[in-house]
Structures are given as C-alpha cells and as structure tokens.
Amino acid sequence: MKIQYPARERLANLPTPLEPLPKISEQFSLPYGGPKIWIKRDDLTESAMSGNKLRKLEFIIAEARARGCNTLITCGGEQSNHCRATALAAAKAGLQSHLILRRGRGNSTDVPDGNLLVDYLAGAKVSLYPLREYLDTLPQLFEQWSEFYMQQGDRALCIPTGGSDSLGIWGYILGTEELLQDCANAGFQPDQLVCASGSGGTQAGLTLGCQLLEADTQVTGYAVCDSADYFVGKVSADVNDWARRYRQAFELDKRRIHVIDDYIGPGYGIATEEIYQTIALAAQLEGILLDPVYTGKAFHGMLQDIQRGQYTGCENLVFIHTGGQFGIFPQRTGFESSWSTG
Numbered sequence: 001m002k003i004q005y006p007a008r009e010r011l012a013n014l015p016t017p018l019e020p021l022p023k024i025s026e027q028f029s030l031p032y033g034g035p036k037i038w039i040k041r042d043d044l045t046e047s048a049m050s051g052n053k054l055r056k057l058e059f060i061i062a063e064a065r066a067r068g069c070n071t072l073i074t075c076g077g078e079q080s081n082h083c084r085a086t087a088l089a090a091a092k093a094g095l096q097s098h099l100i101l102r103r104g105r106g107n108s109t110d111v112p113d114g115n116l117l118v119d120y121l122a123g124a125k126v127s128l129y130p131l132r133e134y135l136d137t138l139p140q141l142f143e144q145w146s147e148f149y150m151q152q153g154d155r156a157l158c159i160p161t162g163g164s165d166s167l168g169i170w171g172y173i174l175g176t177e178e179l180l181q182d183c184a185n186a187g188f189q190p191d192q193l194v195c196a197s198g199s200g201g202t203q204a205g206l207t208l209g210c211q212l213l214e215a216d217t218q219v220t221g222y223a224v225c226d227s228a229d230y231f232v233g234k235v236s237a238d239v240n241d242w243a244r245r246y247r248q249a250f251e252l253d254k255r256r257i258h259v260i261d262d263y264i265g266p267g268y269g270i271a272t273e274e275i276y277q278t279i280a281l282a283a284q285l286e287g288i289l290l291d292p293v294y295t296g297k298a299f300h301g302m303l304q305d306i307q308r309g310q311y312t313g314c315e316n317l318v319f320i321h322t323g324g325q326f327g328i329f330p331q332r333t334g335f336e337s338s339w340s341t342g
C-alpha cells in the first residue's frame with residue numbers, strides 16, 4: 001500500500017541502522033528456543049535530539065510551520081527525553097520552545113543534570129511544577145502559556161506528552177515502513193517488534209504501520225508506567241483520532257495491541273538493580289547503551305520473557321532502541337555495582 005504522508009521537516013538521519021545482537025542472542029535467547037534478536041538504532045536518529053521523539057517531531061514541526069506558529073509548548077517529567085528533543089529541534093528550526101515540567105521524585109537536584117541541563121543549553125524556557133500541581137492543572141497550564149504567547153504577538157503549538165497523538169503517530173508509520181525495508185534488505189520478515197511504551201505513540205505508530213503495510217508482525221510494548229489496559233485504550237484512541245483527522249477508512253484490529261506491564265517495577269523512572277545490570281550487560285556484550293527509564297526496562301522485560309518461553313516460535317525479533325541515554329547520568333549511583341567491579 002502506498003501511504004500518503006503529510007508535510008514533514010527533515011531532522012533525523014534516516015534510515016537508522018538495523019543491527020544484529022549476536023552475543024545477547026547466543027547467550028540469552030537461542031538456548032531458550034527464543035528468536036534471533038536485532039536492534040533498530042533509533043537512538044541514532046541524531047546525536048543530541050536522539051531517539052524516537054525526533055521521528056514524531058518531523059511531522060509536528062511541519063504542522064507548526066503550516067499553522068504559522070513560532071513557539072512549541074510541550075510537557076513531561078523533569079528528565080523528559082521528548083522535551084529535550086523538542087527544545088533542540090525547535091532551536092534548529094528557528095522556533096522558541098517552552099517546557100512545562102513536572103519535578104522529579106528521588107533523582108531531582110538543584111543542579112540541572114541529564115536532559116534538564118540540555119533543555120537549558122538549548123535555550124528552552126523551562127517552567128518546573130511540583131508533581132501535584134502538574135497533575136491537577138496541566139490543561140490549564142497549557143492554556144495559560146498559550147495565552148501568554150498570544151498576548152505577546154507570538155503563536156504557540158501545544159504538543160501533548162511524548163508527542164503522542166494523531167499527528168505524532170505518522171513518525172512511526174514512516175518508521176515501520178523503513179524498518180520493514182531494512183529487514184527485507186537483511187533477508188527476513190520480522191515476527192516481532194518490541195518497544196518501550198511511555199505515552200504510547202511509538203507503539204501506536206508501529207502497530208498501525210504494520211496493519212497498513214499488511215505485515216504479519218506482532219508489536220509488543222513494554223509499559224514503563226501505567227497499566228496494559230491504559231495503553232490498549234491510549235493506542236486505540238490515537239489510531240481512531242488519526243483515522244478521523246486524516247479521513248482514513250480504517251479500523252484497527254484491537255487484537256494487534258499487545259502490552260506487557262509486568263516490568264514497571266517500583267514506578268515510572270525508578271529502576272531496580274536488575275535493570276542496571278541489564279544495561280551494563282548490553283554495554284559490555286554489544287556496545288549498546290540503554291537507559292534506566294525506558295529502553296533498559298523494556299529490554300530487561302523482553303529477555304526475561306524470552307527465557308520464560310513467551311517468544312517461542314518467533315524467529316526474528318527487532319527491539320526498537322528509542323534512545324534516552326541522557327537519562328543514565330542522573331541515575332549514576334544505581335550503576336555502582338558495575339563500576340565497583342570494574
């Protein structure tokens with residue numbers, strides 16, 4: 001099927017590489033009857049704006065230009081990768097950015113670190129709110145700041161959490177098309193795609209992309225917050241909004257939305273020793289850097305499930321590396337066992 005995409009501003013270096021993970025496959029999957037594991041390096045979309053968010057932002061920034069906006073307002077946690085990518089992408093595109101951020105729990109300090117530090121470097125206007133205020137008043141905060149820009153003669157585009165909505169979804173429809181082509185070039189059709197799910201947009205785009213492109217490929221999202229039911233609802237809502245907005249006669253097969261919420265651990269952004277160890281293992285065996293909030297949790301969950309036989313019968317699995325490496329540094333103390341043992 002030929003997909004008609006809306007306008008897109010090129011920001012990412014595409015296609016990103018598709019690489020095998022031979023050592024991890026040999027040690028942690030093949031002996032358990034699991035698949036050959038591949039990795040789609042979307043952490044390499046661009047060095048500082050890295051990750052999955054940039055694919056969504058290509059369509060979002062094109063939309064901002066079409067609507068005559070000169071400012072992007074978005075929201076997220078203090079260590080939001082999406083906000084950092086938005087701040088840098090806005091700078092590159094010559095737009096202003098304003099980030100409505102939720103103060104972190106344990107990892108919050110007075111000295112900006114990780115993504116927050118980069119937000120400031122990129123010249124974003126940053127408004128930090130205590131958790132409760134953020135949760136209770138987010139829609140009002142968006143309204144208040146949009147109004148503020150309007151009064152100044154500016155025009156702002158409000159981007160929802162993670163850039164996940166009917167517009168951002170295009171990023172991973174295009175990403176799916178690219179990935180299926182990578183796999184065909186490497187001589188296989190993927191049985192499974194695996195990603196981390198935080199606001200659901202990546203999973204929504206991959207799931208929709210696979211159905212539109214008639215790929216016999218299951219997409220599994222590993223939740224890093226919220227329940228599997230929540231994500232099934234969020235993914236279907238985004239896809240339905242997309243179908244309405246772009247007048248697509250399309251019905252998502254809900255059975256395609258597969259979410260695992262067994263590996264969230266103590267909560268969003270909080271990793272356990274096992275996650276830190278999996279991150280160290282991936283770095284030591286394959287030279288791949290995962291993060292403790294998203295990709296490390298999803299990758300850990302996936303390896304556990306492979307060893308429990310959940311992926312038996314699957315020959316080729318592709319893990320989407322969605323970036324997030326700046327999130328390692330504010331959690332540096334979690335990796336103590338890796339550096340103390342050398």
Ligand SMILES: Cc1ncc(COP(=O)(O)O)c(C=O)c1O
Pocket residue numbers: 051052080081082162164196197198199200201202203291294295322323324325
């Ligand atoms: C590094 C990283 N991986 C995965 C995700 C999850 O993607 P999504 O928000 O589209 O579910 C996010 C953001 O939430 C992220 O920053």
